Amino acid sequence: MTEALVVVKDLKKHFPVQRSLVAKLLTGTKDQWVRAVDGVDFVIHNQETLGLVGESGCGKTTLGRTLVGLYEPTAGSVTFAGQDVFQLKKTNPVAFYRQVQMVFQNPYASLNPRKTVREILSQPLKVRDRYNPKELEEAIQRLLEQVGLNKYHMDRYPHQFSGGQRQRVSIARALAMQPSFIVCDEPVSALDVSVQAQILNLLQDLQVRHQLTYLFISHDLSVVRYLCDRVAVMYLGKIVELGNTEEVFNHPVHPYTEALLSSMPQIKRDPNQKKILLTGSVPSPLDPPPGCSFHPRCIAKVGKICELESPELIACSPGHFAACHRGQA
Amino acid sequence: MGIPAPEERLEEYPHQFSGGMQQRAIIAIALSCRPQLLLADEPTTALDVTVQAQILDLLRQINQRDGTGIILVTHNLAVAAEFCQRLAVMYAGQLMELGPAETVISEPLHPYTKGLLRSLPYLVPKGSPLTPIPGSVPDLAQLPSGCPFNPRCDIATDICREEAPPWVKVSSNHAACCWRLT
Numbered sequence: 197m198t199e200a201l202v203v204v205k206d207l208k209k210h211f212p213v214q215r216s217l218v219a220k221l222l223t224g225t226k227d228q229w230v231r232a233v234d235g236v237d238f239v240i241h242n243q244e245t246l247g248l249v250g251e252s253g254c255g256k257t258t259l260g261r262t263l264v265g266l267y268e269p270t271a272g273s274v275t276f277a278g279q280d281v282f283q284l285k286k287t288n289p290v291a292f293y294r295q296v297q298m299v300f301q302n303p304y305a306s307l308n309p310r311k312t313v314r315e316i317l318s319q320p321l322k323v324r325d326r327y328n329p330k331e332l333e334e335a336i337q338r339l340l341e342q343v344g345l346n347k348y349h350m351d352r353y354p355h356q357f358s359g360g361q362r363q364r365v366s367i368a369r370a371l372a373m374q375p376s377f378i379v380c381d382e383p384v385s386a387l388d389v390s391v392q393a394q395i396l397n398l399l400q401d402l403q404v405r406h407q408l409t410y411l412f413i414s415h416d417l418s419v420v421r422y423l424c425d426r427v428a429v430m431y432l433g434k435i436v437e438l439g440n441t442e443e444v445f446n447h448p449v450h451p452y453t454e455a456l457l458s459s460m461p462q463i464k465r466d467p468n469q470k471k472i473l474l475t476g477s478v479p480s481p482l483d484p485p486p487g488c489s490f491h492p493r494c495i496a497k498v499g500k501i502c503e504l505e506s507p508e509l510i511a512c513s514p515g516h517f518a519a520c521h522r523g524q525a
Numbered sequence: 526m527g528i529p530a531p532e533e534r535l536e537e538y539p540h541q542f543s544g545g546m547q548q549r550a551i552i553a554i555a556l557s558c559r560p561q562l563l564l565a566d567e568p569t570t571a572l573d574v575t576v577q578a579q580i581l582d583l584l585r586q587i588n589q590r591d592g593t594g595i596i597l598v599t600h601n602l603a604v605a606a607e608f609c610q611r612l613a614v615m616y617a618g619q620l621m622e623l624g625p626a627e628t629v630i631s632e633p634l635h636p637y638t639k640g641l642l643r644s645l646p647y648l649v650p651k652g653s654p655l656t657p658i659p660g661s662v663p664d665l666a667q668l669p670s671g672c673p674f675n676p677r678c679d680i681a682t683d684i685c686r687e688e689a690p691p692w693v694k695v696s697s698n699h700a701a702c703c704w705r706l707t
């Protein structure tokens with residue numbers, strides 16, 4: 197459990213802002229960069245579920261996509277079981293995708309509408325192994341059964357499925373390569389709570405059966421609290437807090453984490469709980485503020501240092517890390 | 526709407542916006558015509574909870590200041606519990622329960638409402654499985670006879686499979702559509 201499977205070192209992913217030539221000539225500005233992921237360091241342990249939460253647009257999907265080799269890092273590195281992800285993907289893509297897969301944020305858009313489930317699932321299976329038609333048929337059937345569908349679903353198109361079934365198909369597609377690490381980007385956000393419970397049970401079941409490691413990206417903090425062993429909190433391209441889920445939920449250290457947890461909608465109202473409504477707008481990832489990028493909205497600022505120096509992510513107790521000058525004397 | 530650097534980003538395409546930013550842009554469009562009734566279909570689903578709290582706060586202000594009525598459609602029971610005065614629970618195209626939000630959540634009447642609440646990960650210890658409602662939503666073109674929920678209901682009886690259930694009022698403002706309440 198404590199062995200590191202994925203190691204992320206000072207990872208950066210910046211996107212150029214594409215502007216029309218005319219706009220460039222008119223405003224005379226130079227090219228700008230969206231600093232979607234801006235220097236993150238962490239590890240994911242073998243067979244754990246690491247949650248990733250944070251502000252909309254803070255770079256969670258970008259980070260997830262970079263971990264599975266869909267984006268080339270601007271700087272820094274991601275290693276998987278000791279090998280550089282992007283190198284491995286370039287030199288041996290089949291070996292790479294046998295280990296690392298992603299389930300996407302939007303089950304409606306991530307499956308090709310013109311392909312049947314049979315076609316969607318044969319593709320990765322054929323890449324992985326040589327099958328004769330009968331074996332292929334059986335392999336597809338086994339995959340469908342693993343995710344709670346059956347062979348009658350094989351010749352249907354994605355639009356003939358419900359949201360939950362479609363998410364099962366995308367999970368089956370990820371499993372087809374028998375990976376050991378899966379990035380799940382909001383796999384249950386679009387589903388009603390009963391179907392969500394089915395998919396979460398399925399993910400946990402598969403994790404035990406296939407010794408899977410997950411990075412689980414979600415806005416639903418109650419799901420993260422239930423599912424994840426550890427949780428990482430991201431703000432404007434950086435990880436600001438990381439630790440055991442219960443520890444972070446019970447004793448948040450970073451002021452952004454505090455605001456996030458206090459905003460969590462509650463099914464049972466707790467009259468003692470006060471929401472910390474963040475004021476001001478989210479700073480631009482084009483031009484993040486100097487010092488701590490949370491300082492313009494922080495209600496706990498400790499002084500000038502917050503505006504000048506970027507706090508480092510350091511341990512505040514064993515296994516619990518935060519990037520905040522408060523308490524880092 | 527809280528989208529950073531609006532001028533620079535005006536010229537970008539939706540796919541370059543994160544999920545949350547796309548949603549905020551849409552809400553901005555809907556609010557620009559000051560409607561009397563606002564149908565907000567999953568307005569905060571793609572958003573983190575701090576932005577969600579800001580947007581719900583904004584909708585609440587519009588409701589109180591301009592008297593705009595709001596129908597909030599959501600999967601998120603906690604959002605419904607916090608934001609809404611009244612809660613309507615729908616299943617397979619039909620209304621199943623209607624009442625004050627707090628009462629529906631704390632004392633649900635309909636087996637479907639109860640099933641939804643049981644599915645939540647709230648207070649379930651790590652590692653123990655969740656409890657979804659068995660089965661799946663029926664095809665709207667081939668609804669079962671009687672109560673549409675009967676094939677998935679743990680307390681269904683013969684009449685539930687034969688005849689459509691009546692509305693039963695348990696108080697002046699809380700009612701549900703179920704044979705087992707009669």
Ligand SMILES: Nc1ncnc2c1ncn2[C@@H]1O[C@H](COP(=O)(O)OP(=O)(O)OP(=O)(O)O)[C@@H](O)[C@H]1O
Binds near residue numbers: 211254481540573
């Ligand atoms: N292909 C791209 N080109 C340019 N900018 C991009 C691209 N993809 C993402 N961005 C920008 O990078 C930032 C991070 O986006 P990302 O999708 O990673 O956020 P997120 O944390 O997943 O957000 P959400 O919670 O809303 O899904 C945003 O400012 C977004 O507009």
Ligand code: SF4
Binds near residue numbers: 488494495496522
């Ligand atoms: S470093 Fe300063 S500004 Fe940043 S979160 Fe901590 S106290 Fe707030």
Ligand SMILES: [Mg+2]
Binds near residue numbers: 256544
């Ligand atoms: Mg995302």
